[in-house]
Amino acid sequence: MNQKRVAIIGLGLMGGSLGLAIKKASNDYYIIGFDHNKTHQKEALEYGLVDECSDDNERITQCDIIFLAIPVDAIIQTVNAFGSVAPHTTIIDLGSTKHKISTSIKASLRTHFVAAHPMAGTEKCGPSAAFDTLYNDKVLVLCDLDKSGEHQVQVAREIFTLINMKIVEMDSHHHDRRAAYISHMPHALSYALANTVLNQEDPKSILTLAGGGFRDMSRIAKSSPTMWEDIFRQNKENVLSSIQCFNKELHKCEALIQEEDWDGLNSWMTKANALHQIL
Amino acid sequence: MNQKRVAIIGLGLMGGSLGLAIKKASNDYYIIGFDHNKTHQKEALEYGLVDECSDDNERITQCDIIFLAIPVDAIIQTVNAFGSVAPHTTIIDLGSTKHKISTSIKASLRTHFVAAHPMAGTEKCGPSAAFDTLYNDKVLVLCDLDKSGEHQVQVAREIFTLINMKIVEMDSHHHDRRAAYISHMPHALSYALANTVLNQEDPKSILTLAGGGFRDMSRIAKSSPTMWEDIFRQNKENVLSSIQCFNKELHKCEALIQEEDWDGLNSWMTKANALHQIL
Missing domain, CATH: 1.10.3660.10 (6-phosphogluconate dehydrogenase C-terminal like domain)
Incomplete structure (x- = not known):
């Protein structure tokens, strides 16, 4: 079976719950987790939030989808630190702000990038806070889609639809x-x-x-x-x-x-x- | 069986839930409801919040316990409009303020009166909002108990303990x-x-x-x-x-x-x- 490869950067409430939700909804995805906190990586494996953890930047940037579930400033820094990604790669952030992020991603990666904000969360954090229904039936905002590649927009729509989110679109200013x-x-x-x-x-x-x-x-x-x-x-x-x-x-x-x-x-x-x- | 008679004035969320909680906890109480809204009286009977409804002031003021589950200004007006009550009667209000109420009850009824505030509620109102666990395991504040009769304090403690509330005491200013x-x-x-x-x-x-x-x-x-x-x-x-x-x-x-x-x-x-x- 040819599974799609998904990287999740940031294995806290948002990233961890995303791993659980995708794995629950489909067997078509193989999930690679990364967190700069090594205890989080260990916990994410224990809780089954991801299939494996990897620190290999090369491997992550070749994934079909790369999710960024980290604080909003770190999203910009992390994406702009990627040298390049595979031609088919879709990079999706889950940050609560969108304009600064949407306008700060470097030109060479901007079409690979889809700016998303799931209207879901709790006050808790860390891998232990993750649960598989966090995103279920919640609103997902996609912003500035004219700046994203056609393929990338389609990939984003598919995966958020898979985990049963209600997609709305608006520009990042609004x-x-x-x-x-x-x-x-x-x-x-x-x-x-x-x-x-x-x-x-x-x-x-x-x-x-x-x-x-x-x-x-x-x-x-x-x-x-x-x-x-x-x-x-x-x-x-x-x-x-x-x-x-x-x-x-x-x-x-x-x-x-x-x-x-x-x-x-x-x-x-x-x-x-x-x-x-x-x- | 010699049931104690409890009147509940105000059959919304607070009064209705109190009726349900008492009836669930014990068969020792017979509950008479009153609400100036006749639709509420009808609904309270349908939902089983009380055993009967009565508009008979004489009957209400002879009850063992009279609860006032109405807005805080109406509490003062209603109690002070009682001519007199039976010697053993305990009047308990459930209002969210305590000082004005505690100091406004007329002298002839003050020892009959116990000022209480259950730290429980929801944003909903009316008999249909009532549910039997509203008070369960919640804090109940009793205020200015030196102004209440010894018998009345005991009666109040018993009935709130019966429905599993955690009683704390403080003066009405605090x-x-x-x-x-x-x-x-x-x-x-x-x-x-x-x-x-x-x-x-x-x-x-x-x-x-x-x-x-x-x-x-x-x-x-x-x-x-x-x-x-x-x-x-x-x-x-x-x-x-x-x-x-x-x-x-x-x-x-x-x-x-x-x-x-x-x-x-x-x-x-x-x-x-x-x-x-x-x-």
Whole structure:
């Protein structure tokens, strides 16, 4: 049997779950993992996330598909450090920002490259966090497809369809603005909420009272600072403007409470309720 | 068999789930429900949340226990409208604020009254939202117990222990300050986040990208404005000061991103990660 060769660079939650999902969906792929953390490579083999691990750059760059499941700054560095790849190779990144990545890949590899962002994740990280349904039925955004080769676009569509993702397309500018509102700014809020409580005099007494609402809102404050530092750096302007929009809304709420405009506050909350008729 | 009589006023998520939990845990209680919404009374009977519904004030005020599972302003109005209750009656409220309630119950009923706040709930409301494990293994706060009769405190402890709640005690001042940080302010954030996205030019395109993080953070923005208007009114000062603390943290984050102090941002996020070693 002539299996297609898939390299997954980065064997944490995203890369590990991708290995599991592909192996679960099909026997047509042979998966080679790489992680600069050797303990992660060992764990990835133990958990069956990949078929083998390899540090051989030559072998990786000859694969049919190379996935990059690493922080967004590292994606650019890693791809641009590839000397060349096989003519049929498709390189796909899974980063949370898209514009900087899409415009920073070197010209000689740009048609090989497909910029993707799966709207899936948890606050956990490392190979032990991987699970085979992470991507199932989730949205996948593909960006700037006019810059990718026809073959590469087809390969990307096939593999994401195989693991049951819902593919949407948009340019990387739109993606980054929308991702700021739906993901990056909410992460900033969650980190700020966690720090607000931790800065109080007796945080443990406060946390004793934590119910589902607080747990949900502070969950993503557990996310990796290394990963999020890169995202905030690459999407700085959109993140700042989305935080400013949020500030305006929260100030509206504060003013309504301060002025005891309870009807106004009720209307403001009722408007927010509408979110869930859309979502 | 001599069953104890329990009245539940308010047959939504909280009251309905309480009826189910008590009936599941013991046959020693006969449960009489009341809701000013007659459709809710009908539904509560259909779903088996209570044994009967009654509009008879006399009958309700003679019960062994009267639970108030209604918005916090209505709790005060309803209890103070009771002419009198039986000598052995225990009145327990389930409101999210405690100081205003604890200090507003009329003197003739104050020893009958026990101020309680179960740290449990969902964003849903109405009898159809009720489920029998809502309170299971959750924290219950009892406040200002020195103002309640000895018999009433014992009755309250027994019934909340019966449905497997973890009881903690504190004075209502401390409760309201802590509840502002762990519950009330996070609700304000969630409503503000929902409105921020809804105010954008194309909210549906943004919401297409919603993953678990956004869904979790906006979930409680679906909560009832009527219920939350009352809570924000009763806990105004604590809510405002907790929002101000949050603003300082978020401004810190904004400044770090604006100034491109990535090390500082990384440290700030790492600090937030510590929350989950406590929680």
